Amino acid sequence: MKFVDEAEIRVEAGDGGNGIVSFRREKFVAKGGPNGGDGGDGGDVYLMADTNLNTLVDYQFEKYHQAERGQNGMSTNCTGKRGDDMILRVPVGTRAVDIDTAEVIGDLTKNGQKLMIAKGGWHGLGNARFTSSTNRxxxxxxxxxxxxxxxxxxxLLLLADVGLLGLPNAGKSTLIRAVSSAKPKVADYPFTTLVPNLGVVRVESHRSFVIADIPGLIEGAAEGAGLGIQFLKHLERCRLLLHVVDVLPADGSDPAENAVTILKELDKYSDKLANKPRWxxxxxxxxxxxxxxxEVIERVTKAINWEGPVHSIAAASRTNTERLAADILNYIELLPVEKPREQIEDAVNFKWDDYHQDVLAVADDLDEDDDFDEDDYDVEVIYKR
Ligand SMILES: Nc1nc2c(ncn2[C@@H]2O[C@H](COP(=O)(O)OP(=O)(O)OP(=O)(O)O)[C@@H](O)[C@H]2O)c(=O)[nH]1
Known part of the structure; x- marks a missing residue:
């Protein structure tokens, strides 16, 4: 299944219906008072977020969408019918951008949320509106x-709380496997991750976070090299970024230089991303x-002037990963709530199967008797012993 996270469409709201000229017919009078009705407004075009969708693929094929025109006015002062709106369903997490002005029109972050992307035309006025005092x-x-x-x-942006950043082969996929039950491909060659992976880390039944892995960044990613840039935007909504540094890269590269490379790409991409909380x-x-x-930690932190939090793990053997997950949860729960709880739930309920989403129940107090129905989620649930 191809991962589709972008589509370009053309939308046309309906034109407003015209007002008309019409006259009452009265006995013995050829032309009575004006009674031409107003037209109806044109229909608007909306996007509507729908948790049942998880790709924009349909919009790659159907690119043109039009709302209905308002009806023209009618005689006897009847107003034309308003044109029907066109409602385009999109996955939760979709952002709409005006291609010509680069304006971000809005983000759809909640199931059922509607966003107007093209406004219908105003109705024209019928001649009944223009009754003159001259009796003409x-x-x-x-x-x-x-x-x-x-x-x-x-x-389509992933709704993840935590995003992983790092060079190819740093072990991001292994980390996401270690803390969630997502099963991304892991291999010791770069760019195993071709699509973003999303994992849900459930620490207790009501405590969870969503973690996203994007393909490894390489030097020049912000200008389009490698696969990185097209996925960087997925990290824009994360509340915390984990910068994963390989302490002994197999290609013999220097961890400190590698860390600098990643930060440069981040800086080049956007201030917003560069200023996000990062570990x-x-x-x-x-x-x-x-x-x-x-020694490596000291060299890397010095090279990037780092004074923030530092963790060391072995993702493959899950050394320190559970503690990392618990620390992450404690941390993000303390952050100001940028998004309501149900939004995270939306992301959890969202059928991300194409993105390898699985749900992991890591809580000791969560067992098979819990009201956690796998069928509802279309995901695999693994209960931790
Ligand atoms: N020794 C050791 N190897 C690890 C560890 N974590 C990951 N690896 C290995 O590092 C290689 C790369 O791991 P991935 O998880 O695929 O790396 P990635 O950052 O997701 O790579 P991309 O998907 O290409 O961006 C694999 O061979 C892993 O088995 C670890 O803690 N210790």
Whole structure:
């Protein structure tokens, strides 16, 4: 299944219906008072978030969407019918961007949320509106205005609390496997991760977070090198970034230089991303001795001027990963609530099977008797012993 996270569409709201010129027919009078009705407003085009959808693939094929035109006015002062709105269903997490102005029109973050992306035209006025004092029947009327026409890019952003950043092979996929039950491909060659993986880390029945792994970044990613840039936007909504650093890269590269590369890409991409809360996570501690690890940590933190939190783990053997998950949860729960709880629930309920989402119940107090129905989620639930 191809991962589709972007589609470009053209939307046209309905034109407003025209007002008309019409006259009452009265006995012995050829033309009575004006009674031409107003037109109806044109229909609007909306996006509506729907948790049952998880890709934008349909919009890659159907690119043109039009709302109904308002009906023209009618005689006997009847107003034309308003045009029907066009409602386009999109996955929760979709952002709409006006391609021509680069304006972000809005984000759909909650099931059922609606966002207008093209406004219908105003109705024209019928001649009944223009009754004149001179007793002369006016022939005046106005036409409806055109509906808005826009070229829109739909971008599907993952709704994750925590995002993983790192060079290819740093061990991000292994980490997401270690803390959630998502099963991304793991291999010791770069770019195993071609699509973002999303894992739900459930620490207790009502305490969970969503973690996203994006393909490894390489130098020049912010300008389009490798696969990184197209996925960086997925991290925009994360509340915490984990920068995963391989302490002993198999290609012989220097962990400190590698860390600098990642931060440069982050800086180049956007201030917003660069200023997000970030933790440094040293991975593969099993490959080095304790004092070597300390030396690497010191060199890396110095190279990037780092004074923030530092964790060291071995994702493959799950060393320190459970503690990392617990620390993450405690931390993000303390952050100001940027998104309501149900939004996280939306992400959990969201059928991310195409993105390898699984749900892991890590809680000791969560067992088979819990009201956690796998069928509802279309995911695999693993209960921890
Ligand atoms: N020794 C050791 N190897 C690890 C550890 N974590 C991951 N690896 C290995 O490192 C290699 C890369 O791991 P991945 O998890 O695929 O790396 P990634 O960062 O997701 O890579 P991309 O998907 O290409 O971005 C694999 O061979 C893993 O088995 C660890 O803690 N210790």
């Amino acid at each position: 029947a006016p022939r005046k009327k106005t036409n409806g205005t055109p509906g808005e026409v826009r070229n829109i890019r739909l971008e 440094l996570v040293f991975n593969k501690l099993d490959l080095v001795l304790e004092d070597e690890l300390e």
